[in-house]
Amino acid sequence: MSKQHSQQSVLQSIFTILTRRVKRSAQPTSHLQHPTTNDRDAWRTYWKTCGQSWRTEPEIDPERQKFLTQRLGVVPNIEKGIYPFKEMKLDRADVEWLLATHDNGQGPINWDDEHQRSREGLDLRGADLSDTSLRNLPLAKLQGGLTRDNWSRATPEQRHMAAIHLERAILTYAHLEGSILTHAHLQGVDLGVAHLEGIDALEAHFEAPVPANFRGAYFDASTKLDSSTIANDKHVGIRLLDVRWGDVNLTGLDWSSVQTLYNEHHAQSKATSDGKLKSRARRDRDYREAVRAYRQLSVGLQQQGLNEDAARFAYRGQKLQRVVFRRQGKVGQYLFSWFLFLLAGYGYKPWHSFLAYLLVIGAFMVIYHLLDPPLAWTEAFVVSMTAFHGRGFSPSTFVPGDPLSFVSAAEAFVGLVIEVTFIATLTQRFFGR
Numbered sequence: 245m246s247k248q249h250s251q252q253s254v255l256q257s258i259f260t261i262l263t264r265r266v267k268r269s270a271q272p273t274s275h276l277q278h279p280t281t282n283d284r285d286a287w288r289t290y291w292k293t294c295g296q297s298w299r300t301e302p303e304i305d306p307e308r309q310k311f312l313t314q315r316l317g318v319v320p321n322i323e324k325g326i327y328p329f330k331e332m333k334l335d336r337a338d339v340e341w342l343l344a345t346h347d348n349g350q351g352p353i354n355w356d357d358e359h360q361r362s363r364e365g366l367d368l369r370g371a372d373l374s375d376t377s378l379r380n381l382p383l384a385k386l387q388g389g390l391t392r393d394n395w396s397r398a399t400p401e402q403r404h405m406a407a408i409h410l411e412r413a414i415l416t417y418a419h420l421e422g423s424i425l426t427h428a429h430l431q432g433v434d435l436g437v438a439h440l441e442g443i444d445a446l447e448a449h450f451e452a453p454v455p456a457n458f459r460g461a462y463f464d465a466s467t468k469l470d471s472s473t474i475a476n477d478k479h480v481g482i483r484l485l486d487v488r489w490g491d492v493n494l495t496g497l498d499w500s501s502v503q504t505l506y507n508e509h510h511a512q513s514k515a516t517s518d519g520k521l522k523s524r525a526r527r528d529r530d531y532r533e534a535v536r537a538y539r540q541l542s543v544g545l546q547q548q549g550l551n552e553d554a555a556r557f558a559y560r561g562q563k564l565q566r567v568v569f570r571r572q573g574k575v576g577q578y579l580f581s582w583f584l585f586l587l588a589g590y591g592y593k594p595w596h597s598f599l600a601y602l603l604v605i606g607a608f609m610v611i612y613h614l615l616d617p618p619l620a621w622t623e624a625f626v627v628s629m630t631a632f633h634g635r636g637f638s639p640s641t642f643v644p645g646d647p648l649s650f651v652s653a654a655e656a657f658v659g660l661v662i663e664v665t666f667i668a669t670l671t672q673r674f675f676g677r
Contacts, residue, residue: 278303296344298352298380301337312342320367322394325405330370336377342366343382352382355421355439361385365423374411374429382419389426392444403427403447411452435461441490442466451476454517455506457483463492470496479503483510485537489544499545499553504560507534511564528571535564559592588666597666604662605632608655615647627652632659 279286282302291299304312318328343352346366353360365385388408390398398406407427416436425445432452437460450456451473467490474497475481481502511530515521522530538561546554566585569578589596605628612624619627631652 296351298382299340299344301335301340304337304341308338309341312338316342320369322390322398322402322406325370325402327367327369327371327406329368330405331372333372334368334376336381339366339368339373339376339378339381353384353422354382355384355419355441361422368408369406370408372409373413374409375413376410377414378418379414380417381415383415383423384419384421386420386423386425388428389424389444389446389448391424392426392446395426395446430456432456437461440467444468445472446470448472450474450482455480455482457506458487459483459485460487462488462490464490465492467492468496469493472497473501474498475501475503480509481505483507483537484541485533487540487544494545494548495550499550505534505537505541505557507537508560508564510534524571528568531564531568531571535561535568537561538564555592559590562590562592584665587662597662600662601632604655604658605629608632608651611651612648615651628655631655634659 287302315328320327353363367387390406409429410433412432414434415438419439421439422442425448428448430450432454434457439462441464483506511534538557542554542558566581587600609624609628612619612627634656
């Protein structure tokens, strides 16, 4: 028994030693030293080793940490508009530290873990984060406005005081799932490839001289965008391209306020945002992307029954496609596109066809009146009307080589081309290719 007991003791000792080694190897961050300089590359490496790859800034100093900790102790009061960081200017380093220490050190919410979705997100109601780069940050369930229940009971002033300020902020690749952004100031914000599933952006502001960018953003059916402002005072709308709408309800947005998407204005600009002259290849790409943005938006709106708005944006896309043909040197396609525009407005302007009809009838009526022997105006009108539809002459009146017969045949051909093109254009317009 003593021998067996001795063997068990040895095994227990070995197990204890191995366990301690595993624990030490599993917690390397406890032995890491903070970088002693503001070298961003060194800090990025440090944060990555700590398992916080979303952090990029040097850690804020102890004095700033103490101040932010004190502010976290402020008890929110909706009626008085009191919030921990109301009207405070925060930068990325502040937000990174707040996320890392959030919820008693539990850190940011991982939206992919459904068990964490019951946690409350970082409270930044009323905070000023304008012009701040928050790229790739885990900001799920961010509190940037009042919840629907509180919203319904609050006054307009109280709603305004709770709204976060993110004007021109960079939130590309950021995770904002489940965030409350009611009445939020998001003018000109860059939300490229950001995760916006489940956000509540009731009456949020996306308008600006350069409106918000939603390129590649992710939405889902639980996303709420009701009554958000999506166009500036010049009726230039948000920037869209390859957006994953995910059955989000688009009917709550005022699409009639949007005459053109910012994609079109960006394509027409000869310079980039930093003032550098665009290359021809860059401008060609911008025009192609603008065409795609219009077509994608048109399809999304049509699927939700917003046919009139969908038609307007599809029409804008067709007009820009003509510019693309011209820039690509495709003369035949460019001229044919012009013909379709003049004849039927690509199927979206039926009055173009009526006007073309009247012009052709009128032009040939003048020709008939000037023929020898001339026809009276009323006779010329009747002949032109019937010839347009292929009934300008009968076997009893048809004489080969007669000028009247020749002109009637020419008008019949023109009428046939116009009718066939008009029908084909409308068919494509209403039934697709």
